[in-house]
Amino acid sequence: MFMKRTTLWAIACLIGFSAVCLPARAGDPIPELVILKPFIGTWKTISDAPNEPNSFTDVAKWECILNGRVVRITHNVNDGAYAGESLIHWDGQQQKIIYRYVTTAGFYTDGVITPADDGGIDVHEYVRGATSGPTETLSHYEVKDDGRIHAWSKFLTGDAWTEPNTVIYEHAPEAQVNLP
Template identity: 45%
Template sequence: MRILLIVFIATILSFSTKATEPIREMAALAPYVGIWEQVLADGSTDQPDVQKWEWAFKGKVVRILHGSGSYGGESLIHWDTVQQKILFRYVTNDGFYTDGVMTPTETGFDVTEVIGGAKAGPSEVQSVYSITADGHLQVKANFKMGGKWQEGFTNTYRRNPDAEVKYDN
């Protein structure tokens, strides 16, 4: 009986600690899975953005939660078998959302998004995600405002498994 209990516990532990293997079409996102905390400039009083990337639905979906206090959102990223593309929807606590396409590149991936549900602000976003030589996540984004593209931002994140996604509302 005791041996049976030990085998049962070992079996349970082996399933719970086994890493999720992504489907082939989502494998390009594997290096991004984990918790990332924004690197702020020295002296900044801002609360850093935290992004938690995790596998869902047995490697068929990546779920991203992110937040920095008053602002946050969630993305579900998946492979679309009809369009043969990585698609996503990003929903925010500000009431707007984006629908987009992620295209893997040699250095990361390019992202194009169309914004919906917003009364003002940009109508589209183009961004580039990459992991730098020193292991940081870098996000560069540009915004389409009033029909014209404008330079947006560059954010850098470092891995921090202890960081927590927070948003107030």
């Protein structure tokens, strides 16, 4: 009888532990990261001027990992000519969503993500390890009613901010992120 009760107690504890430690569904972010849920998936953009020398194709995959405690973004531009990875997580000490973005170009960024009034996200990042180019970036991302991500970014170089450039990402589950 003692052994049977102990076994039942152990099973009950394991079930209770699992319910507390795991998110409600696989792939769901923790409550502090729920603002990122609309972005989960694979997205692709082609720049506004596909025949221009500055045109590009960007593929970005947003996914929940580590029981929803981290959102990882892997992306590549022009089939891996440039690529990067971000790990986004909740920082309990700072009470902020923070991330680090590491690139194949040798620089990285540290940033903060905040909810925007329109349901999107605002991103402020600081560039580290680059010998030239921007030192800060401000961006905004929003999933609009058309189901696409509408984004803009502007960059601080020296003491001047660039005009925002805009990009639209379409949901592309078949697209692949090619990391070199």
